[in-house]
Amino acid sequence: MTERLSASQLEDFVRNRMKMSHIYQPVMLKVLLDAGGEVSVEDVSRALLVHDLSQVEYYAIRTKNMVGKVLHQNGIVEPMKRGNRIIGYRLNSEGLSELQRKALSALCDQKVAQFLKQRGAVLYDHRRPSDGYVPGSIRYTVLKRAKYRCELCGAHEDQAALHIDHIIPRAKGGPDDLSNFQALCITCNTNKRDNDDTDFRDVLNSYEERDESCLFCKIEADRIVGQNQLAYAIRDAYPVTELHTLVLPKRHVANYFDLYQPERNAIEDLLQRQRKEICTLDRSVSGFNIGANAGASAGQTVFHVHLHLIPRRGGDVQNPRGGVRGVITDKQSY
Structure with missing residues (x-):
């Protein structure tokens, strides 16, 4: 039988040894303490629900857009407003x-x-939780990538509950791949579901687009040094420096600004992975230039988006100051 803990041992755990990634532990302990030491799972769940901002916001939205709206239309309640924002409701009755x-x-x-x-x-x-349920490990990765902010409006998780959203919905064929997830606050996620009229069938089909005349649409398998569902990486055939790498979408698309968000996610994933691999392969690498040529006037010669990941080493040029500003030679130094 587990050793019974004294009040001082419990206090030491709460004050000094409790490692928290959320409010769950102290909330559960409080419920146990308030109930005399024994509670049901449902009791703990109800206590956690009180602190769940996402649930409060979920029902706040439905109060304003659904139940409050219906009762107002029937003359039962009147909304109370601060400016244009509904902050509450008043029963349309007196003398009860x-x-x-x-x-x-x-x-x-x-x-x-x-x-x-x-x-x-x-x-x-x-x-x-249903077919759209996102495991905790995926949730953590997506939120970390988004720096715990809504990727649409920029709200931090301290300001609004964040949801993990399938960019292309699963019902429309969207995959459970990291490149297809984004962090959205509950408001943006709700608005996206209600208003997004994109024909995702066309989006999904377009991922398979290839151009037989394009050099980057027919890369030999042995040149690929990394890939994921939507992008791949190869070493540049005419490297600026050793281990110069290109990261490209698999879809044939000419301009960087025409990439879909999942493709940007996939490319970012490979950039991060290739950076680590290059640093492992060559310990002398101390920096990188990262960039894309978008359009002929910017120097693009192969019209399939490709990002350059160029390793840099101390002393590889006489004066590296200005970096990518060197695309306009006399503007590099400043």
């Missing part, structure tokens, strides 16, 4: 006695009970 309030409240309880009896366990299926 305490007895009348209690009777109407009990009637509402009856309506809830009747509805639950009719609908049963399926009532909240839309809030259960």
Whole structure:
């Protein structure tokens, strides 16, 4: 049997040894302490729910857009506003006695009970983990990549609950690949679902686009030094420095600015992986130039997007100051 802990041991754990990635541990301990030391899983779940900002925001949006809107349209409530923002609701009634309030409240309880009896366990299926569920490890990677901010509006997780969104929805054939995930706050994610009318069938089909006349659409397999679902990396055939690497989308697309967000994610993934590999292969590498030529006037000669990852070493040129500014020779130094 596990040794029973004293109050001082529990205090030491909470003060000094509790390692937290979220508020879950202290919340659960508080529930146990307040209940005398024994609780059900449901009791802990309810306590955690109180602190779950994503759930509060989820139902705040539905209060304003659904239930509050319907009751207002029926003349039952009036919205309370601060500027253009709804901050609450006022019952459109006056003169109710305490007895009348209690009777109407009990009637509402009856309506809830009747509805639950009719609908049963399926009532909240839309809030259960489903085919769209994202494992914790993927969630962590996506949020870390996004620096814990919404990738649409920029809100930090301290300001709004962040969701992991399939850029191309799974229902439209979107894969469970890191390149197809983005971090969105609950508001942006909700708005995206409601308003995004992109024909994702065309997007998915376009990933298979290749041009037989394009050098980068028919790269030999033995030249590929890294790849993921949407992009691959090769060493440059005419390297500026040793281990000069190109990272390209598999789709035939000419201009960097026409890349889809999943392709940008895939390219960034390979840039990071190739940087680590190059630094492992050559310890003398101490910096990189990263860039793409977009358009003939910018020097692009092969019209299939490719990013240059150029390793740099101390002393490889007399004066490296200015770096990529050197594309306009007399502007490099400043």
